[in-house]
Amino acid sequence: MFNQGICYPRHGAPEEVLSYEKLPLIKLDDREVRIEIQASTIHPSDLGLIQGSYGLLRPLPAIGGREGVGKIVEVGSAVTEEVMNKIVAVPDLVGAWQAYCNCHVDNLILLPALIPYAQLAVSILNPMTAWRLLNDFEYLKEGDIVIQNAGNSAVGVSVVQFAKRMGLRCVSLVRSEKRMQELIDFGAEEVWLDDEEVPKRTEEYTNGKGCSLVLNSVGGRSATRLAKCLKSGGVHVTFGAMNGEPVRFPTRNLIFDDVRFVGFWLDRWRRQKTKAQIRNALEEILQPLALTEVSYPIDSFFSLDEFPQAFQRNAQSRFGKVLFAKDKQALMDSMN
Incomplete structure (x- = not known):
């Protein structure tokens, strides 16, 4: 098993610096879990990170993407098996445009289990x-x-x-x-x-x-x-x-x-808040989604290796988000 992702070694225009690469799977620490990423989205701030114009930049080289949703598929030796298969948010700083990522168990953000991945990928x-x-x-x-x-x-x-x-x-x-x-x-x-x-x-x-x-x-x-x-x-x-x-x-x-x-x-708002305050704030926006009182428009789905087409679509006039998907057909079916 290997990882794959959309990476950039330097800042610049996405069409010039992004590439689809096979990546090694990083070994889990005792208190980490491995997340299989099901869907992630393209935000304007993602483009700012790639171009180097965003307010807080990542160390280079970097994997793109700020937001996504995944499923826990492996746990470290000091993590209970009860978290296996839980649906969680992709950590902000690791890069959401990849197949797998690791996360410390204390930093997990659990998401509602019965909501389609496409909605959860844009829920935060x-x-x-x-x-x-x-x-x-x-x-x-x-x-x-x-x-x-x-x-x-x-x-x-x-x-x-x-x-x-x-x-x-x-x-x-x-x-x-x-x-x-x-x-x-x-x-x-x-x-x-x-x-x-x-x-x-x-x-x-x-x-x-x-x-x-x-x-x-x-x-x-x-x-x-x-x-x-x-x-x-x-x-x-x-x-x-x-x-x-x-x-x-x-x-x-x-x-x-x-x-x-x-x-x-x-x-900046998040840096000024404690973990407890952030979790309480998340509850305020995730509860209406879990109750299907709100929903978010999705435009289209692409696999990671289709990133040039995804960015082309993202640059066009549209109503809804462009997503990267592990299984495009399954996500499209879940939206119907």
């Missing part, structure tokens, strides 16, 4: 970001209005679902009518085109009161439009920069409306 990073955005920056009451750009993104879809569960009204902005219809079909109630009419339309929608919270992952003019949608004292949170343009805040709103501009990075 983006949903956790969405949950923190809705709960950490403003005291939101039932009926409060939140507006976000990139509403069809993985975080955006999570925000839509969690906001609904919290009794909030959520407005999602997207860039095309096709994306509008997809998000509406997924259950979003207010979906608008991200254009210059957004501030005026927001004023009408909120009866002149404005939004309590705006969520920006795009930047540029879109972020500026969002700032003009805030109520007095509202909060503008930036957690991404999809178009690479700087966020320019409207001075008038900053001064006269006392709005706040803040940022959020999930990695």
Whole structure:
């Protein structure tokens, strides 16, 4: 038995530095388990890690991928056999784009057993970001209005679902009518085109009161439009920069409306929390998934050796995540 993975020896464009390689299986320590990875996803932050632009980089050479799901298939000599076949999250730092990885038993994150692997593979990073955005920056009451750009993104879809569960009204902005219809079909109630009419339309929608919270992952003019949608004292949170343009805040709103501009990075949030706090936070996002109260759109599946095609698809306009799968057909069947 051998391992295999998608690796990069240096930073650079994915098409230039990534390669599919056979890897040795690392011997288990006494308190480690071996995880057979069933599915993993491609996140924008994965590209930042490969390109060398992310906020926290891995030692090189590295295996790609931050999030995935697997099954425990082997345990170390000091680990009880009871954990065999448990479904767990792939540890963040080991690289999720591989067939197997090791994990210390104390660091295992158990996942709901009856949920399809495809859903579990995307159940932590983006949903956790969405949950923190809705709960950490403003005291939101039932009926409060939140507006976000990139509403069809993985975080955006999570925000839509969690906001609904919290009794909030959520407005999602997207860039095309096709994306509008997809998000509406997924259950979003207010979906608008991200254009210059957004501030005026927001004023009408909120009866002149404005939004309590705006969520920006795009930047540029879109972020500026969002700032003009805030109520007095509202909060503008930036957690991404999809178009690479700087966020320019409207001075008038900053001064006269006392709005706040803040940022959020999930990695920093996690470093500030204890293991117990993180596990409690995970329970808040995994319970709705286990109860099938939320779900996450999946676009397509690829095997590890098909990574060039996977990245090509990931670069295209789509609704849902691109996944690497141990068994593509089984994962596709589980989604039907």
